[in-house]
Amino acid sequence: MAYKIDPNKCIGCHTCMGACPAMAISIAPDGKCVIDPNKCMSCGTCAAVCPVGAIAHE
């Protein structure tokens, strides 16, 4: 299962995007980040760098 970003917690800092080795994270129209579950390899790096704990394993 992929990791997922909680849009209610995400502050749109985009730190996770630069940290993802699979380039699975992109910016949504609202400025927050979203993870493509088809690209995510569940490494957990994004969850480790997110300053507000918005990313969790589904």
Ligand code: SF4
């Ligand atoms: S868990 Fe790893 S591969 Fe998946 S979105 Fe986060 S950093 Fe990218």
Ligand code: SF4
């Ligand atoms: S690091 Fe966290 S707060 Fe920043 S864009 Fe990613 S999910 Fe949102």
